[in-house]
Amino acid sequence: MTTPAIEATGLTRRFGRTTAVEEVGFIVEENSICGLLGRNGAGKTTLMSIISGQDRPTSGSVRVFGEQPFENATVLAAMSFVRDNQRYPEDYKLRHVLEVAPRFHSRWDADLAERLADGFRLPAKPVVKKYSRGQLSSLGIILGLASRAPLTIFDEPYLGLDATARTMFYDALLQDYAEHPRTILLSTHLIDEMEPLLDSVVIVDRGRLVRAESVEELSGAAFTVSGPAGPTADFAVGHRVLREHRIGGLLSLTVEGRLEPAEEARARSAGLDLQPARLQELVAAYGATDTEGSRA
Amino acid sequence: MSAVPAPLDVVRLHLSKRYSMFVVPLFIVAGVFVVTAVIALAFQRLAAGADMADAIDGARQNPAVAWALSGFMVALGVQGVATAFPFSLALGTTRRTFTLGTLLTNGLIAVYVTAIFLALLGLELLTNHWFVGIHLVDVYILGAADPLQLAVIVFLGALTLLSAGSAFGAAWTRFGPTGAAVLGMGLGLLLALALLLLAPSLPDIAASFRAWWLAVAAGILIVAASLGTLLFLRGASVR
Numbered sequence: 127m128t129t130p131a132i133e134a135t136g137l138t139r140r141f142g143r144t145t146a147v148e149e150v151g152f153i154v155e156e157n158s159i160c161g162l163l164g165r166n167g168a169g170k171t172t173l174m175s176i177i178s179g180q181d182r183p184t185s186g187s188v189r190v191f192g193e194q195p196f197e198n199a200t201v202l203a204a205m206s207f208v209r210d211n212q213r214y215p216e217d218y219k220l221r222h223v224l225e226v227a228p229r230f231h232s233r234w235d236a237d238l239a240e241r242l243a244d245g246f247r248l249p250a251k252p253v254v255k256k257y258s259r260g261q262l263s264s265l266g267i268i269l270g271l272a273s274r275a276p277l278t279i280f281d282e283p284y285l286g287l288d289a290t291a292r293t294m295f296y297d298a299l300l301q302d303y304a305e306h307p308r309t310i311l312l313s314t315h316l317i318d319e320m321e322p323l324l325d326s327v328v329i330v331d332r333g334r335l336v337r338a339e340s341v342e343e344l345s346g347a348a349f350t351v352s353g354p355a356g357p358t359a360d361f362a363v364g365h366r367v368l369r370e371h372r373i374g375g376l377l378s379l380t381v382e383g384r385l386e387p388a389e390e391a392r393a394r395s396a397g398l399d400l401q402p403a404r405l406q407e408l409v410a411a412y413g414a415t416d417t418e419g420s421r422a
Numbered sequence: 423m424s425a426v427p428a429p430l431d432v433v434r435l436h437l438s439k440r441y442s443m444f445v446v447p448l449f450i451v452a453g454v455f456v457v458t459a460v461i462a463l464a465f466q467r468l469a470a471g472a473d474m475a476d477a478i479d480g481a482r483q484n485p486a487v488a489w490a491l492s493g494f495m496v497a498l499g500v501q502g503v504a505t506a507f508p509f510s511l512a513l514g515t516t517r518r519t520f521t522l523g524t525l526l527t528n529g530l531i532a533v534y535v536t537a538i539f540l541a542l543l544g545l546e547l548l549t550n551h552w553f554v555g556i557h558l559v560d561v562y563i564l565g566a567a568d569p570l571q572l573a574v575i576v577f578l579g580a581l582t583l584l585s586a587g588s589a590f591g592a593a594w595t596r597f598g599p600t601g602a603a604v605l606g607m608g609l610g611l612l613l614a615l616a617l618l619l620l621a622p623s624l625p626d627i628a629a630s631f632r633a634w635w636l637a638v639a640a641g642i643l644i645v646a647a648s649l650g651t652l653l654f655l656r657g658a659s660v661r
Contacts, residue, residue: 180511181659197656199426202514209660213508215439216501222438229434230513232425275514 129192131156131277131309132177136186139172145333146172149186152338156191157307158325159299161314163405165413169333170313171209174279177311178207190277206231206275208266210282214254221250223265233274238302242268245294259286267295271302280312284319292316296323317406327405329412336412341405348408349385352378353398361393368411380411427515432523433530435510436502443498447491447535451542454490455558462556481557488563488579491535495580499528499587500602503651504594508660521652528584536577539564543572571633578640585647592654601654 132154139147147169154160162170175181177188179195179202187194195201214223220243228234246264248257254265263285270278284292300323303310314320327344329336337344348368351358355377362379369380380403385393393400403411437443462481502524510520543559547567551557565571593601620627 175659178511179516197516197518199516199519202516203426205514206512208512209508212512213505215435215506215509217439217441218509226435226438227513229431230427230515269512 128156130154130189131158131191132160132311133189133192134173134177134186135188137173137176137183137188138185139169139176139181140184147176147183147330147333150330150333150335151186152328152335154309154311154326154328156309159303159310159312159323161317161320161324161327162311162330163314163317163327163409164330164336167332168330168413170330171281172333173330174207174281174311174313177277178202178205178279180207203230203232204276205279206270206273206277207279208269208281210263210266210285212262212266216253216255218254219250219252220248220254220265223254223269227269227273231273231275233306235272235274238298239268239272242271242294242298245298246291260288260291261286263287264291267298271298274302274306274308277309277311280310282313282315284314284316292319296320299323317409318404321405327409329409331412344405344408346384346402348380348382348403348411350378350380350401350403350407351393351398352376352401353396357396358398361389361396361398368408369414380407427513427519429519429523429526432506432510432515432520433527435513436506436524436527437530442501443531444534446494447538450490450494451487451538454487455556458484458486458558459552459554459556463554466555478555478557481555482561482566484557484561485563487539487558487561488576491580492583495531495535495583496587496590498531499584499589500591500594501587502527502584503588503591503655507592507595507655507658511660517652517655517658521648521655524588524651525585525648528581528588531584532577532580535580536573539572539576540569543567543569574637578637578644582640582643582647585644585651589647589650589654592651592658596654596658 130153132152134153135151137147137150138145150169150173162173164170172181176183177190177195179190179198182196189195190201191204193201195205224236224239224243227239228236242264246261246268248261248264248268254262257265263283264287266280267283270280270283283295287295296319299310312320321341324341326338326340328338337347339347351361353376355372355375358377358379362381366382367379368382371378385400390400465480506524507520510523511517515523539559543564546552546556546558546560551560559572560567564575590602590605593605597604
């Protein structure tokens with residue numbers, strides 16, 4: 127059995143009276159792409175900070191490649207974590223970043239970095255702190271991909287990027303990952319766009335783990351049923367409804383669980399529409415529970 | 423696994439800011455030179471015919487060039503930690519390696535400033551005080567034209583100020599502006615308390631004072647500031 131790339135157990139992080147992460151545990155297998163999903167403030171960045179050794183948990187533990195990461199030179203050397211609001215040294219320009227980064231990442235691919243910088247059209251003259259939101263994201267992507275770090279962490283890497291640049295990122299990520307397999311953990315809200323890249327997902331909400339499974343397992347984890355409000359509500363009795371959406375007399379429900387053939391037939395005969403819930407819908411539904419109300 | 427980043431890699435990260443590290447000190451020294459020259463020439467015109475020995479002694483009391491760089495050295499130390507630390511961690515460095523690399527960088531800057539001062543002293547003596555009796559670095563506070571004393575004073579002075587700046591930068595990174603303010607006030611209080619306690623013995627201390635005490639004090643401050651930097655950074659989360 128191989129050691130997982132990331133193994134979190136009972137992770138809790140409190141900032142004063144605020145609990146950012148509570149009792150979170152999950153495993154990310156080596157050489158896989160894992161999406162960390164959840165609403166704003168769900169605890170994604172805090173989890174990534176702890177995994178990358180940039181912060182310490184209040185309780186619980188995390189092991190990266192079998193070792194705890196905080197102040198662990200060997201583990202940290204195998205990691206790249208560029209935050210969505212990453213700060214750079216004063217006066218740093220693009221060339222400074224590209225000159226310095228290879229000293230810290232022994233597998234750095236300078237050609238890839240140059241190609242991506244050209245592709246993203248990153249300007250060389252201005253200092254990095256004057257970069258736009260999209261340009262900062264591009265620089266973060268370059269640092270992460272060109273590092274070839276055995277564990278590369280991206281924190282909402284697409285912020286401010288236009289559609290062309292995002293496609294470029296996805297293509298570069300897939301191509302480089304295929305040629306140089308490694309573990310990639312990325313947080314994202316663009317779930318529909320990124321779902322094809324992901325092997326597994328960790329869904330968190332309000333600092334707590336909701337689900338941690340492979341994308342394959344999650345694909346049948348919920349379904350949506352829609353139709354006239356009365357029959358739709360009747361059908362959902364006995365199921366856990368994660369989210370409901372009403373338009374006039376029509377009702378659409380996201381329901382947790384797998385649909386039995388008999389139930390499917392019952393829904394069809396009642397004239398209801400059934401669809402497997404997309405990952406995006408599932409995450410939105412989990413994020414909506416307790417705010418829009420869930421019922422069984 | 424990958425090769426582990428070394429303190430020298432952190433030095434390289436810091437040294438990318440070549441302008442503020444290597445050019446700004448030259449501008450500051452040049453500025454002090456101009457002001458010192460103007461004042462010296464003005465005094466020479468005012469005191470035409472007066473006792474030149476007194477005038478030279480007065481000029482050698484001028485500590486301007488030493489003080490002018492002090493604030494900049496502290497600011498450079500603060501900036502080095504506060505802005506480079508998050509990026510260094512993003513690249514997979516430990517806090518230990520970052521602190522050691524920052525200390526080495528501070529040492530390198532102190533060597534550079536010392537070299538500037540030694541070169542200036544050489545020029546000053548070679549040109550008989552810039553041809554017109556200007557005392558920029560041939561001053562008492564910098565060893566009164568003794569190159570060895572000047573080198574020790576400038577190197578240890580610069581490294582102490584840079585290290586103190588790094589500690590303040592680390593306190594700011596750990597606790598925000600309040601951290602740096604509390605550290606400043608705490609040190610001020612400690613100094614005031616020490617002064618009050620030692621006040622009765624000050625004449626005796628002054629009588630037996632030796633210059634090497636300052637070197638030892640600087641060494642202690644540099645070590646304490648570096649340990650403080652590491653301690654603050656160990657508890658700091660990057661946000």
